[in-house]
Amino acid sequence: MGQGHGWEGAVLKLLRAKDFVFTVTGTEQVTEHYRRVHLTDGGMLAVAGVHPTMWVRLWFEAAGKPHQRAYTLVDPDPAAGTFSLEFALHEGRAGDWARSAKPGDTIEATVHGTGFTDPDPAPSHILAIGDPASLPAINSLLGALGSAPATIWFETPEEDGEAGDSGAAGLPLRLDPTHHELRPVPRQNAGAHLLTQVKTDAPTLLSKTPDPYVWIACDTATTRSLTSYFRKELGVPKQRMHALGYWRP
Numbered sequence: 484m485g486q487g488h489g490w491e492g493a494v495l496k497l498l499r500a501k502d503f504v505f506t507v508t509g510t511e512q513v514t515e516h517y518r519r520v521h522l523t524d525g526g527m528l529a530v531a532g533v534h535p536t537m538w539v540r541l542w543f544e545a546a547g548k549p550h551q552r553a554y555t556l557v558d559p560d561p562a563a564g565t566f567s568l569e570f571a572l573h574e575g576r577a578g579d580w581a582r583s584a585k586p587g588d589t590i591e592a593t594v595h596g597t598g599f600t601d602p603d604p605a606p607s608h609i610l611a612i613g614d615p616a617s618l619p620a621i622n623s624l625l626g627a628l629g630s631a632p633a634t635i636w637f638e639t640p641e642e643d644g645e646a647g648d649s650g651a652a653g654l655p656l657r658l659d660p661t662h663h664e665l666r667p668v669p670r671q672n673a674g675a676h677l678l679t680q681v682k683t684d685a686p687t688l689l690s691k692t693p694d695p696y697v698w699i700a701c702d703t704a705t706t707r708s709l710t711s712y713f714r715k716e717l718g719v720p721k722q723r724m725h726a727l728g729y730w731r732p
């Protein structure tokens with residue numbers, strides 16, 4: 484690969500991670516703070532295959548050191564060798580790269596650690612909790628689990644305050660109004676508002692469904708708190724849950 488990936492890259496190599504180079508073919512500015520980048524896969528999909536919520540590690544340089552960030556594949560096409568990535572445009576190297584990406588640009592990536600196991604039995608109701616960073620994974624999850632009813636608590640950017648669902652407006656959420664319910668929650672108090680809202684709503688929903696599936700992908704601290712709540716206070720078995728912290732404030 485073109486650049487060294489430091490100790491993180493060395494560890495991934497020991498774990499038999501696979502490296503690829505992606506090439507930008509185009510971009511779309513979905514909203515002011517959300518950008519989609521279209522790429523060719525450098526042979527990745529033929530080697531690694533495709534599964535729901537599949538993600539890759541992109542490599543960025545910050546202060547002269549390599550750092551990796553994970554992004555979920557959007558609309559992967561193994562036959563064409565293409566997919567897209569969607570970026571919530573926070574400050575930082577990843578956001579800067581997405582803002583300036585143009586056709587012909589390349590970026591190095593590593594595939595390791597991604598996976599998906601279908602819940603068994605199939606969910607009678609999905610409880611999904613996320614934010615713009617995990618939006619592509621939410622879409623992939625809902626697509627993979629078919630017609631199961633779903634309630635999605637979606638944390639909107641803090642600057643939207645109490646503006647209801649304005650933080651979700653324009654974002655590419657792929658919801659079916661016949662069985663998907665979106666509950667936007669403005670980000671307040673470092674995620675505490677989301678935690679309170681979920682604790683208010685979830686017990687009633689869980690009491691009405693025999694085979695729930697809980698999927699959580701928020702900032703790391705909120706994800707940890709929610710996971711503990713569902714496991715310890717609501718008694719959801721770990722095999723009926725998936726939780727992964729997607730970012731740190």
